[in-house]
Amino acid sequence: MSAIKLRSIGKSYGTTSVLQRIDLDIRSGEFLTLVGPSGCGKSTLLRILAGLEVPSSGEVEIGGMPVTDVRPANRNLAMVFQSYALYPHLTIAQNMMTPLRLRDLSTAERLPFVGPMLGRVKYQQIQQQVQETAKVLRIEALLDRKPGQLSGGQRQRAALGRAMVRKPVAFLMDEPLSNLDAALRIHMRSELAELHRSLQATFVYVTHDQAEALTMSDRMAVMMDGNILQLGAPDEVYNDPQDIRVAEFVGAPKINLLAGNLDSDGHARCGEVVLSRVTASRASEKVSIGLRPEHLALCAASEPGCLSGRVVHKENLGADIYLHVAIDDGLHRMVVRTTPQEGVSVSLGSDVSFHRLHGQAMVFGADGKRIQLADAMSSQVPEVA
Ligand SMILES: Nc1ncnc2c1ncn2[C@@H]1O[C@H](COP(=O)(O)OP(=O)(O)OP(=O)(O)O)[C@@H](O)[C@H]1O
Ligand SMILES: [Mg+2]
Structure with a gap:
């Protein structure tokens, strides 16, 4: 009532x-x-x-x-x-x-x-x-x-x-x-x-x-x-934020947003990052790909399709360590959550690589509204590739 x-x-x-x-x-x-x-x-x-x-x-x-x-x-x-x-x-x-x-x-x-x-x-x-x-x-x-x-x-x-x-x-x-x-x-x-x-x-x-x-x-x-x-x-x-402004406002540290576009197959693509097909066929539309810090994990530099950058800041919250990583020659920053065990051995200024955890990502259209992925969990597309 x-x-x-x-x-x-x-x-x-x-x-x-x-x-x-x-x-x-x-x-x-x-x-x-x-x-x-x-x-x-x-x-x-x-x-x-x-x-x-x-x-x-x-x-x-x-x-x-x-x-x-x-x-x-x-x-x-x-x-x-x-x-x-x-x-x-x-x-x-x-x-x-x-x-x-x-x-x-x-x-x-x-x-x-x-x-x-x-x-x-x-x-x-x-x-x-x-x-x-x-x-x-x-x-x-x-x-x-x-x-x-x-x-x-x-x-x-x-x-x-x-x-x-x-x-x-x-x-x-x-x-x-x-x-x-x-x-x-x-x-x-x-x-x-x-x-x-x-x-x-x-x-x-x-x-x-x-x-x-x-x-x-x-x-x-x-x-x-x-x-x-x-x-x-x-x-x-x-x-499940339905608007990019909600995704950005809720969550600390903030969600990582990568600028990308939809390719002719309807994949959301940002350089090396490719996400599964989206439902709407809106080829070449500019999109933003949202990845929360906990959707990312450190991996070996040799892993195909991973992102790499330099650690410019370490935020130690005790239970978690957030690594701020400068990518694209310092043009963008992404925040990656790590466990204290993992994060403690990463020193400031070192190079790290990370990938997207399976099924975790959000895509927002040019109007800021969420675009649903066709099947985020069983995507045939590599995680970050
Ligand atoms: N009496 C008033 N005359 C003119 N503008 C007003 C008046 N009261 C509020 N506003 C304007 O209305 C808008 C909303 O104000 P409001 O106080 O509701 O915001 P708020 O979300 O509570 O912000 P905060 O988190 O800072 O308290 C603001 O831009 C404010 O400047
Ligand atoms: Mg108020």
């Missing part, structure tokens, strides 16, 4: 169009990430969903109801901001109570006779709700502290707690981890994913960090220039 539907959402500021007719169904209970480079329109889309920004065209639906004209406060969505927006003079417990007190006590306090009594009952309920939420977030011991006395990660959880006590339809988060240091950011990825699983709530998460999107999401929408280029599960987007 869709929790949220965005229909043909467009947004312009003056003559500048920042979102172009975006359609997106967000499923109930999923962790959906909007990911893309800076300025592609992620925050604008999230703010339209929250009601903080009015779309120039299109409709927003929440739980089957059109809400395009509904005020942010009445959409029952919880926005967790990058800056956390906790009140510095209140304790964490008081911060977490605020949204509930504003909502419930204001009604109770308007009733002159039963108001104070109702207020007490409500207060106890609210306290209990705060305790329960704090338990889920493991911040029970911090409830009496002020935000200034917490670490970045704890503040993050307190801000989430404040959003959670309202039991919203969905949590909207705009780069919530960007203020944290690198180690904590990575730790919080798994915390958030775990929290999502335990809450079974809908999360809409904005980030420019493709690694965050890959590691946390059920589905990710890759945005560029105000469009969603691809929507899918992380492994689908990584392994």
Whole structure:
């Protein structure tokens, strides 16, 4: 079931169009990430969903109801901001109570006779709700502290707690981890994913960090220039990108792209690199051949059809070593993943040869769209030859 539907959402500021007719169904209970480079329109889309920004065209639906004209406060969505927006003079417990007190006590306090009594009952309920939420977030011991006395990660959880006590339809988060240091950011990825699983709530998460999107999401929408280029599960987007811009954006180190063309038989060809026949007969069209670093492996220089070059940089990540190899007399660079055992013996400035692993390659047409290979796995064509 869709929790949220965005229909043909467009947004312009003056003559500048920042979102172009975006359609997106967000499923109930999923962790959906909007990911893309800076300025592609992620925050604008999230703010339209929250009601903080009015779309120039299109409709927003929440739980089957059109809400395009509904005020942010009445959409029952919880926005967790990058800056956390906790009140510095209140304790964490008081911060977490605020949204509930504003909502419930204001009604109770308007009733002159039963108001104070109702207020007490409500207060106890609210306290209990705060305790329960704090338990889920493991911040029970911090409830009496002020935000200034917490670490970045704890503040993050307190801000989430404040959003959670309202039991919203969905949590909207705009780069919530960007203020944290690198180690904590990575730790919080798994915390958030775990929290999502335990809450079974809908999360809409904005980030420019493709690694965050890959590691946390059920589905990710890759945005560029105000469009969603691809929507899918992380492994689908990584392994089967439908657009060259998606292939380049997702994955670190980046995918290697070789310029080539389709020959008269429909093979994608780039110098020595020949790939199996593509389905479309688009002879002589210019194409790009995409090879991820892990699609390449070192081999003997004598192997027919391999590529060779000089190692100009070694990136040691512990579990993997990435070799940056200058090919074509230094005109192009390719990144090859090796194991530490293999990579350690390769010295900077040495010459290496590598080939494509069987069945691994992507071909993109001149329009940037993916061209499917007829049969990548059982190609009769040599791997790199
Ligand atoms: N109020 C505004 N007036 C004019 N242009 C705006 C306004 N708000 C955003 N923009 C423009 O709209 C585009 C999309 O902005 P948005 O904040 O949605 O990008 P983003 O994908 O969230 O980027 P980042 O990763 O840097 O946060 C940008 O080019 C931005 O300059
Ligand atoms: Mg933004």
